[in-house]
Amino acid sequence: MTKITWQSSESFEVEEAGTHHVRRGGLGQGADDPLTGLFAQPEVRKVFEVVEAQRHVVRPTKRSAGPNEIAVRLDVDDGADYILAVRHPSGAIQFIGGQEIGAGGKRSNSALRTRRTRNYAIEFRAPISFYAEKDVRRGIVGDIKDAVVDAIVIKVKDFIAKKTVDLAEAAIWKLLGREPGMKQLSIENGRLNLAPVSGRIKPGPNGRALLFIHGTFSTTDGSFGDLASAEFFGELARTYGNAIYGFDHYSVSVTPEKNASDILKTLPSGGIDCDVVTHSRGGLVLRTLNERQGDLSQGKRFRLQRAALVACPNEGTQLATPDRWQGTLGWLANLLDLFPPNPITSNAALVMHWVTWFAKVGVAAAEGLDAMNMTGAQIRQLQSPPSPAPGQYSALVSNCEPNGKLWARALDLGIDWFFDEANDLVVPTSGGWRIDRVPDFIPKDQIGAYGPGGNIPAGPRQVTHISFFDRAETLQFVLRALSGAPQHLPELDLARALPVSRSADGAVLPAMAEEVEPQVAELPAFETVLHRAEAAAPRKAPARRLAAHPNSSVFELIVLDPEQITRMGFPRVEEEEAEDGHGTPFLYAAYGGARVMVPFYLKKAHLPPKTGNETEDKRLKSMAAEMGQRWGKLFGFHRRVQSVLDGNPRARELSPDELRIFGELLFETLLPQEVRRLYDVARSREHDKLFVIFTSMIHWVFDMPWEFARDPERGTYLATEDVHFIRNVLTQTPVEKLSPRESLKILIATSEPRDQRRVSATEEIAKLRKAITELQRDGLIEFEIRKNATPRNLHHEIATGNYDVVHFIGHGYWNTKSGESGLVLEDETGNSRPLGGRPLREILSGRGIRLVFLNACDTGRSRRASGVETTSLAGVAQDLFGRGVPNVVANQFPVGDNAAVAFARTIYEYLAHGKTIAQSVREARISANYEKDGQSMDWAIPVAYARDPEDRLVVERKAAGGDGLG
Numbered sequence: 001m002t003k004i005t006w007q008s009s010e011s012f013e014v015e016e017a018g019t020h021h022v023r024r025g026g027l028g029q030g031a032d033d034p035l036t037g038l039f040a041q042p043e044v045r046k047v048f049e050v051v052e053a054q055r056h057v058v059r060p061t062k063r064s065a066g067p068n069e070i071a072v073r074l075d076v077d078d079g080a081d082y083i084l085a086v087r088h089p090s091g092a093i094q095f096i097g098g099q100e101i102g103a104g105g106k107r108s109n110s111a112l113r114t115r116r117t118r119n120y121a122i123e124f125r126a127p128i129s130f131y132a133e134k135d136v137r138r139g140i141v142g143d144i145k146d147a148v149v150d151a152i153v154i155k156v157k158d159f160i161a162k163k164t165v166d167l168a169e170a171a172i173w174k175l176l177g178r179e180p181g182m183k184q185l186s187i188e189n190g191r192l193n194l195a196p197v198s199g200r201i202k203p204g205p206n207g208r209a210l211l212f213i214h215g216t217f218s219t220t221d222g223s224f225g226d227l228a229s230a231e232f233f234g235e236l237a238r239t240y241g242n243a244i245y246g247f248d249h250y251s252v253s254v255t256p257e258k259n260a261s262d263i264l265k266t267l268p269s270g271g272i273d274c275d276v277v278t279h280s281r282g283g284l285v286l287r288t289l290n291e292r293q294g295d296l297s298q299g300k301r302f303r304l305q306r307a308a309l310v311a312c313p314n315e316g317t318q319l320a321t322p323d324r325w326q327g328t329l330g331w332l333a334n335l336l337d338l339f340p341p342n343p344i345t346s347n348a349a350l351v352m353h354w355v356t357w358f359a360k361v362g363v364a365a366a367e368g369l370d371a372m373n374m375t376g377a378q379i380r381q382l383q384s385p386p387s388p389a390p391g392q393y394s395a396l397v398s399n400c401e402p403n404g405k406l407w408a409r410a411l412d413l414g415i416d417w418f419f420d421e422a423n424d425l426v427v428p429t430s431g432g433w434r435i436d437r438v439p440d441f442i443p444k445d446q447i448g449a450y451g452p453g454g455n456i457p458a459g460p461r462q463v464t465h466i467s468f469f470d471r472a473e474t475l476q477f478v479l480r481a482l483s484g485a486p487q488h489l490p491e492l493d494l495a496r497a498l499p500v501s502r503s504a505d506g507a508v509l510p511a512m513a514e515e516v517e518p519q520v521a522e523l524p525a526f527e528t529v530l531h532r533a534e535a536a537a538p539r540k541a542p543a544r545r546l547a548a549h550p551n552s553s554v555f556e557l558i559v560l561d562p563e564q565i566t567r568m569g570f571p572r573v574e575e576e577e578a579e580d581g582h583g584t585p586f587l588y589a590a591y592g593g594a595r596v597m598v599p600f601y602l603k604k605a606h607l608p609p610k611t612g613n614e615t616e617d618k619r620l621k622s623m624a625a626e627m628g629q630r631w632g633k634l635f636g637f638h639r640r641v642q643s644v645l646d647g648n649p650r651a652r653e654l655s656p657d658e659l660r661i662f663g664e665l666l667f668e669t670l671l672p673q674e675v676r677r678l679y680d681v682a683r684s685r686e687h688d689k690l691f692v693i694f695t696s697m698i699h700w701v702f703d704m705p706w707e708f709a710r711d712p713e714r715g716t717y718l719a720t721e722d723v724h725f726i727r728n729v730l731t732q733t734p735v736e737k738l739s740p741r742e743s744l745k746i747l748i749a750t751s752e753p754r755d756q757r758r759v760s761a762t763e764e765i766a767k768l769r770k771a772i773t774e775l776q777r778d779g780l781i782e783f784e785i786r787k788n789a790t791p792r793n794l795h796h797e798i799a800t801g802n803y804d805v806v807h808f809i810g811h812g813y814w815n816t817k818s819g820e821s822g823l824v825l826e827d828e829t830g831n832s833r834p835l836g837g838r839p840l841r842e843i844l845s846g847r848g849i850r851l852v853f854l855n856a857c858d859t860g861r862s863r864r865a866s867g868v869e870t871t872s873l874a875g876v877a878q879d880l881f882g883r884g885v886p887n888v889v890a891n892q893f894p895v896g897d898n899a900a901v902a903f904a905r906t907i908y909e910y911l912a913h914g915k916t917i918a919q920s921v922r923e924a925r926i927s928a929n930y931e932k933d934g935q936s937m938d939w940a941i942p943v944a945y946a947r948d949p950e951d952r953l954v955v956e957r958k959a960a961g962g963d964g965l966g
Helices: 165-175 220-227 230-240 256-264 282-291 322-338 348-361 377-382 404-412 416-420 472-483 526-536 614-645 656-670 673-689 718-722 761-771 773-777 791-801 837-844 876-882 897-912 917-930
Strands: 003-007 012-021 048-060 069-076 081-087 093-096 099-101 120-127 147-156 181-188 191-196 208-213 244-248 272-279 302-310 393-398 447-450 554-560 586-591 594-599 691-696 724-727 744-750 781-786 805-809 811-814 821-826 832-836 851-855 887-891 942-946
Touching: 003 048, 069 081, 069 147, 081 120, 081 348, 093 120, 093 322, 093 348, 165 348, 191 220, 208 220, 208 230, 208 256, 208 282, 220 244, 220 272, 230 244, 230 472, 244 256, 256 282, 272 282, 272 472, 282 302, 282 377, 302 472, 322 348, 322 404, 393 472, 447 472, 554 673, 586 673, 594 673, 614 656, 718 917, 724 917, 744 761, 744 791, 744 897, 761 773, 761 805, 761 897, 773 781, 773 897, 781 791, 791 837, 821 837, 821 876, 832 837, 837 876, 851 876, 851 897, 876 887, 876 942, 897 917, 917 942
Parallel strands: 208 244, 208 272, 272 302, 302 393, 393 447, 554 691, 691 724, 724 942, 744 781, 744 805, 805 851, 851 887
Antiparallel strands: 003 069, 012 048, 048 147, 069 120, 081 093, 081 147, 099 120, 181 191, 181 244, 554 586, 586 594, 811 821, 821 832, 887 942
16 A cells, blocks of 8 residues: 655644545545546546645745745555645646655656556655745735645556657557547537548538648647537538548647648648648648648648638747746646636546656657747748748637736746736737738738737637637637638737736736837847838937047947937937837947947837838838837846845746846847947957946836846856946036045945834844954944934934945835835834935035945836936936936845845945946946845846946055955
8 A cells, every 4th residue: 555654844834734535536525625626627537546635724934944845755555656736825736746765765866767666665845835035135025824735646547658758649649549640520419520531631512621730739629629519510511511621640749840741641642722720739730731831742732722820829939948848738737727628628638648747757858849939940930931822821819818816826837927928828829920920911800819909809708728619709710711701800900019917926017108019929139120120210310419428448328218308408319200200219329439329119109100112111010010029028027027026925036048038138129230339349449348338318218127138149247247337317417526535434324114114224234344344444444324314313424424435224215106216214203204306315415425325125216207307317316326426326126135235245345445336336246146045136136327437436456365356
């Protein structure tokens, strides 16, 4: 008898536990039973036998040093294979393959057993998401609550013990009694009947055959079984007679090209005219047949007339990258749990066999899945010429809004990033109609879209990737598409993104900033977009009217808003009026007397107006979509970063690959084409002494975390490895020129109002004091500490103290409606006293202060504010900097205490040794990056503003000892 041991965990306290013994495959009853939903479906029970389930009511321990996880050990004596299913508090189901425990407690790397013995031991560890964090972050407000967790031990009835995906797929199909090949379709007793075709298919009375091609992890009856209505099939039979076929094929291990070749073998040697209905990946098989005939032997046998592409991943899907396949299958299992399919047509057994196989075997090479990889060769080829004949394709898609339950599951499974764009829960929506990356290659009147922003109301029951064909509207759309009849649907604006209603923390998003109309799919390099834009919009040269930076080692980047240039006192940029009558923003770059200016398109209306030339206008429309897609991706990553650093317990931190992609998008956006060429010249001349100074007159462009920018060719992050990255604002206020001193005098002011969340100021001061003790002993730094800062005592201390640096520890605030921002000080009773705007500027400006360091969250952000001269002065850091403080360091996101101390310690250390403000900031970022227990993104959170990046606060000197600061 297999023994199950539920191991205790230090990471949470079990307040209540209930065990469900299910020894003969029976199911419990009642709302509190763990074995509901997916585990109650008949198709799933063909694959799984639930042995035992436990429901835990748990509370995570606040000070646990260990991982939050459930651990189970099985001592197996029946030779069977087991997996563990965990249902998280959100309802998300996760499948764990486990590790086999050998002699001496040694654990194997794979849960797939090579020796089929009856007796063995296996251990499962399943992470559970709770709220406690080791690194306390500013701005986090979260409670630790009780949670319900189900852990279910499952025996796999017929495990597929194959190590390669092709052998596994063949074995799974055999186990389910399936055989790949062409099938003739008919209706029997209200169900779809599939009869194998022994010879070649034949045309129907209309001279055509109708072919159905299913998607991944599916079969013909699994994808299209819901079409088996007498009325719908009767309509097909009147047109095609018996010439209605479905192609059953392997979709995980086999490429679409191989699928297409297998279809061609079933066609008459003289060729045949076909109409086709596809679902999901089946559309890629069709497109290969139709558009890549020259690459296929006997390709001319297939002659497409009309096709209905339903939920087709023309531009791939983010779920189809090799490192995400297991998570993708887990997501499909959760969709089956949330949206139980028709048990007659269900593919649940097929999906669950793959779930168990991937859970046991792990990531494997799977060419069929990789065909949907957004950056893979298959998608790249299909989205390139030759193109299909005009009018052949119709497309049906869905924009599915995740509700709270679905959103919570996505977060727990780590795929919340997928909802940064409109999708049907599996593939991006807009990819369904984008052929060769042209938004309107499929005519507007041949596109149907369910859900928000679409032209077919979804009603109370949303249409997901797996539920298209049980809708009467889908049947109607398919019939009209095959007959060539008008769809009579409102036309979509294909250059405009469908709305996305959820942010990375699950909150409902407001409308996107008016400057952007994002589309979010894979797109070509932005340089290409700009090259086309420049060809379409000849530019004059207002750049020569802007004065170059006096420092020859500076590379300047300024985003110019023509509407604000005259308000700033500059001559208006001479440029052609855009489509909406407003000026187009420009990106201005300058270095060593050379200047470049290119259009910086942020929305469709910024593009040049239509020319009347069909080719040129189509290219402009494509440019609009590609531009929006890029900004949509940037907004998505930005929201992810914000959610993680705001302390959302379910938000998933960017992986190293995602951080790289985000950084490269930022780099390519900020340094397009001609600007990049000038940057390369500057970098080659200055090497590691180049200062990049960034300014923007458009508030939300300024608010992007450009500190994450990464050079894709050199593989380096600008702010830490390549250059000195500093920000600036456009202002008419001059700065006082101050000479370097012999030492640095610092005021550390703290504010911890009792009606605000505590910010650990005392602990931070202790850490900072310890870190700079040696510098103080050497006479390089002296500092004073003033706790419980009020406006009055802060004013007095700064007015009389002759400080070089003011270091503030506390809370910041900003009001998005009024544009007000500032610091939260204390009043005479110890409660909050907000101080910003003119009073704060008057206290800090014009007093010889060289640097203001704001160690408070959100002080580095910019926000639009009515009545201010430039939007880039709407944040507290920008306001102080723009009104005369020569150097300001602030935080654009909440920052961890450890990283905050590391950053401050290092910047003061290097400033005290006479390094420039830009050099010191870069060294501080490097220090924050390797700080123990810090977030991988902490190094990019501080933003630094400097009038002169080579400003030295202290006379330069060599470091004592071996610190290497000289």
